[in-house]
Amino acid sequence: KQEVTQIPAALSVPEGENLVLNCSFTDSAIYNLQWFRQDPGKGLTSLLLIQSSQREQTSGRLNASLDKSSGRSTLYIAASQPGDSATYLCAVPREGGSEKLVFGKGTKLTVNP
């Protein structure tokens, strides 16, 4: 059964700092991993999707890496801004061909001005 864990559960940093959010998953037979952002009481915004054949994917100040064999992904945020404050979720398909996403509980990020 696929399980996703995100550490830390919460993170508070000063503005301008670079930071890393971690995601681990138990079943490495995935074909992609998706990172989302969730603002309080709101929906999920897709940030990046990284294919299992890729090691990294970049979008602006965000960089996601994937190490499928060790069951880990990281989301690197450069030069953090107060507007980055949100909960960041990672999700993987339940198993190889599944469309069902299994989510972690998220990391709540606060960027202080």
Added chain:
Amino acid sequence: EPEVTQTPSHQVTQMGQEVILRCVPISNHLYFYWYRQILGQKVEFLVSFYNNEISEKSEIFDDQFSVERPDGSNFTLKIRSTKLEDSAMYFCASSSGTPGDETQYFGPGTRLLVL
């Protein structure tokens, strides 16, 4: 930029009543999903829908739930005889089905409160 929309944004209902949550997926997308998030908990998959039928469902998605694509644009989740524990945020999502792009795009959610 195209986006998934959901109505209503909030719904309050009495236990035992039926509710219908509505979604308009992105127009050229082929796969549709419902997820829910109970307050303080993880986002959970309910069901996926492709080619006018359910392609996958979770153990949560029992006979109380049903989905329908009544026309070319809407995708609905019906909850019959709601229970207190159905209170949650319900998210609709869609994906294109394009090989190599399995990104699921989520709507803003419907917050359901069952009293």
